[in-house]
Amino acid sequence: TQLLEQSPQFLSIQEGENLTVYCNSSSVFSSLQWYRQEPGEGPVLLVTVVTGGEVKKLKRLTFQFGDARKDSSLHITAAQPGDTGLYLCADPFAGGTSYGKLTFGQGTILTVHP
Amino acid sequence: NAGVTQTPKFQVLKTGQSMTLQCAQDMNHEYMSWYRQDPGMGLRLIHYSVGAGITDQGEVPNGYNVSRSTTEDFPLRLLSAAPSQTSVYFCASSYSRTGEQYFGPGTRLTVT
Numbered sequence: 652t653q654l655l656e657q658s659p660q661f662l663s664i665q666e667g668e669n670l671t672v673y674c675n676s677s678s679v680f681s682s683l684q685w686y687r688q689e690p691g692e693g694p695v696l697l698v699t700v701v702t703g704g705e706v707k708k709l710k711r712l713t714f715q716f717g718d719a720r721k722d723s724s725l726h727i728t729a730a731q732p733g734d735t736g737l738y739l740c741a742d743p744f745a746g747g748t749s750y751g752k753l754t755f756g757q758g759t760i761l762t763v764h765p
Numbered sequence: 766n767a768g769v770t771q772t773p774k775f776q777v778l779k780t781g782q783s784m785t786l787q788c789a790q791d792m793n794h795e796y797m798s799w800y801r802q803d804p805g806m807g808l809r810l811i812h813y814s815v816g817a818g819i820t821d822q823g824e825v826p827n828g829y830n831v832s833r834s835t836t837e838d839f840p841l842r843l844l845s846a847a848p849s850q851t852s853v854y855f856c857a858s859s860y861s862r863t864g865e866q867y868f869g870p871g872t873r874l875t876v877t
Binding site: 657681682684691692694749750751752753756 | 809857864866869871
């Protein structure tokens with residue numbers, strides 16, 4: 652099973668700061684999904700990246716997929732308290748097959764203080 | 766659409782008891798899965814289904830059973846609860862093999 656390594660595990664910042672979360676693997680991703688989970692709720696999809704070198708923007712969130720498709724990053728500009736949550740990367744092709752299931756990284760817990 | 770619904774939201778069991786966590790979706794999704802979430806470990810796949818009547822094991826299947834008699838429902842059964850099964854359980858569904866997964870609100874289970 653492909654392992655997804657996320658870093659950092661915890662991030663505590665002040666409102667207005669920028670931050671980056673990383674997701675890495677020793678194997679090549681066919682595609683990669685990023686989810687955000689708020690306390691007491693299930694994860695919600697933010698974006699899917701598919702092409703090496705791809706950059707996608709979602710308001711203040713910028714997602715990058717590495718050229719070799721072995722890493723991805725999530726950058727948040729001018730973080731707000733509403734960005735607080737658990738950020739997860741997930742691979743829908745774990746084990747070389749895809750049957751509507753995901754392998755997740757350990758997650759990054761982000762806390763943005765007012 | 767209600768999306769993915771899970772019941773109960775909270776449950777406390779004693780060691781050795783059995784119970785069923787319910788999951789239902791009204792989006793006509795073929796793919797459904799169960800995950801457990803423990804601190805520092807992300808979500809780990811327990812069982813999944815690619816359609817009614819078809820299920821398979823995930824990464825951590827021991828102690829759990831599933832069945833899928835209809836497209837809508839995918840219950841997870843704990844056969845004999847153990848403290849190691851204390852966790853938050855999420856059910857998810859997807860319209861395609863690699864598409865977005867829609868998660869339920871979770872069931873927080875404590876086994877004493």
